[in-house]
Amino acid sequence: MKTEIRPGIYWVGAIDWDLRDFHGYTTPKGSTYNAYLIVDEKVALVDTVKEPFKDELLARISEIVDPEKIDYLIVNHLERDHFGSFAGVMEVAKNAQVYSGTMGRKGIVDVYGERWPVTAVKTGSTLSLGKKTLRFIETPMMHWPDSMMTYVEEDKVLLSSDAFGQHVASSERFDRDASFDPVAEAKTYYANILMPFSHLIQSLLSKVPELNLQPEIIAPDHGVIWTDPGKIIEAYGRWSRFEARPRVVIAYDTMWGSTEKMAHLLAEGVMDEGGVEVKFFNIRKSTNSEIISEIQDAKAVLLGSATLNNGIFPPVGGFLYYLKGLRPQNKIAMGFGSFGWMGGAVKEITARLKETDMEVLDGLEIRYPATKAQVEQCRETGRMIARKVKGGQ
Ligand SMILES: Cc1cc2nc3c(=O)[nH]c(=O)nc-3n(C[C@H](O)[C@H](O)[C@H](O)COP(=O)(O)O)c2cc1C
Ligand SMILES: [Fe+2]
Ligand SMILES: [Fe+2]
Known part of the structure; x- marks a missing residue:
């Protein structure tokens, strides 16, 4: 034809x-x-x-x-x-x-x-x-x-x-x-x-x-x-122009679930505030291309990784490297994750995010699974991010 x-x-x-x-x-x-x-x-x-x-x-x-x-x-x-x-x-x-x-x-x-x-x-x-x-x-x-x-x-x-x-x-x-x-x-x-x-x-x-x-x-x-x-x-x-919607993309990976728990608490915190979309991705269960598509017009990106051997869990490292190469702009970014002893992943994520043109917030690190007080800290961080996304502080 x-x-x-x-x-x-x-x-x-x-x-x-x-x-x-x-x-x-x-x-x-x-x-x-x-x-x-x-x-x-x-x-x-x-x-x-x-x-x-x-x-x-x-x-x-x-x-x-x-x-x-x-x-x-x-x-x-x-x-x-x-x-x-x-x-x-x-x-x-x-x-x-x-x-x-x-x-x-x-x-x-x-x-x-x-x-x-x-x-x-x-x-x-x-x-x-x-x-x-x-x-x-x-x-x-x-x-x-x-x-x-x-x-x-x-x-x-x-x-x-x-x-x-x-x-x-x-x-x-x-x-x-x-x-x-x-x-x-x-x-x-x-x-x-x-x-x-x-x-x-x-x-x-x-x-x-x-x-x-x-x-x-x-x-x-x-x-x-x-x-x-x-x-x-x-x-x-x-x-x-990197016009963004009130959307927070949470992308993470985990070995034993503690970083995942943090990701859920951050999402709950964002939802507590209302008026901000959450897109949630376990990096190993998703494709880089679908996550990046949501990040394109999102106002915030939260990237979570467990610490493995003093550094970033490799699937998150791969994704971070991909994201950085795409040179995203006009977004708030933050690293988060769980560690056991000296940590390293969140520090490394934060350093790499600072090499982009995004506004990078202090990372959120927790030793092993979150304690009761840390559960509230994660949730409050989610609320704070939602408020920032909506334009307040
Ligand atoms: C193979 C392996 C290597 C690890 N390496 C480190 C490390 O170098 N430094 C550290 O602080 N924690 C290390 N940890 C501890 C984890 O970061 C800790 O258990 C954390 O709570 C895991 O988070 P997750 O539950 O999100 O996987 C390691 C854990 C495993 C299983
Ligand atoms: Fe082509
Ligand atoms: Fe081409």
């Missing part, structure tokens, strides 16, 4: 129904690798797919034109989920000329030398296909040095590469038909992939008028295509 987005612009990607892990990001719903074919006097293919899906891509293209007739292959991004089939496609599309950004060209030449000529484009460069014009926008470090977007001027279609994507495999290609909430899925994607580049997204969003972009359709490289782009642009604005 052909999927035409606008006259002459087709989705020709692949659906990865079985994908459950995308470089560590848990993808319970699979994903798609979207590629786009633009048929005019000249034929352009924008992006390819993960290598094992090359034949699926070529079959979809063949329903529309003979792949040998592709004149231009536009490489928006060199990550293997979009570039993996590049060489395979070039072997079929024998006469295709390759266009990519400055860093994209360099990356292609590093791998393939001068086997295929590659033209480097910059923001504002255009390529005429006849009636349609492609305009390129380099978006370095959003999220790789080579990242760029391609805008089909006359149709107002923005082929946005990874930005605005969602990891969901579905039979539906458009937001309006989606059998899932595409904004919620886009949030998980944003939180796990794009959060560290929020300042660049802010800067791109502010430059939309100067770049003269008026996208009526945003077609990302994963998930459904946005026919109502206002909705996802508004959400990207909120996420990149």
Whole structure:
């Protein structure tokens, strides 16, 4: 079945129904690798797919034109989920000329030398296909040095590469038909992939008028295509500004249950105050990606760990490392946990949290299981955090 987005612009990607892990990001719903074919006097293919899906891509293209007739292959991004089939496609599309950004060209030449000529484009460069014009926008470090977007001027279609994507495999290609909430899925994607580049997204969003972009359709490289782009642009604005809800995320791990008990007491304390959501995760029983998605727009993060061998319990250490790399902002953070003798986990969590831009509170440490007085201390700490989240002290 052909999927035409606008006259002459087709989705020709692949659906990865079985994908459950995308470089560590848990993808319970699979994903798609979207590629786009633009048929005019000249034929352009924008992006390819993960290598094992090359034949699926070529079959979809063949329903529309003979792949040998592709004149231009536009490489928006060199990550293997979009570039993996590049060489395979070039072997079929024998006469295709390759266009990519400055860093994209360099990356292609590093791998393939001068086997295929590659033209480097910059923001504002255009390529005429006849009636349609492609305009390129380099978006370095959003999220790789080579990242760029391609805008089909006359149709107002923005082929946005990874930005605005969602990891969901579905039979539906458009937001309006989606059998899932595409904004919620886009949030998980944003939180796990794009959060560290929020300042660049802010800067791109502010430059939309100067770049003269008026996208009526945003077609990302994963998930459904946005026919109502206002909705996802508004959400990207909120996420990149780190707008937060009155929500406390409690994520912890435990060996013998004492840290877990503290986590429950903190949650009870937050709930005592009312008006603040609690999201509660045992790190080993949850996925990093789902926890991060809740943290994206939460006002506070409480990270708990038992002390093991003078330090952090490794599952919590792994999560903390992941969180820190995503460079969260505009949040209150606190470490907590149980220890037996010298402790170490909470001190270490607090030190690492202080390396982020979050406001870090003094950690809460308890020897073995909480005593009666400490039970109240944990609960009161939860109440104090809820009050802070609501804006009081
Ligand atoms: C294998 C192991 C190693 C531990 N290492 C330390 C340690 O180096 N320093 C410390 O203060 N407590 C250490 N403890 C004690 C635990 O931190 C203590 O039992 C704590 O109450 C466990 O919290 P939990 O019930 O949340 O697992 C260790 C416990 C175990 C089982
Ligand atoms: Fe990517
Ligand atoms: Fe991707």
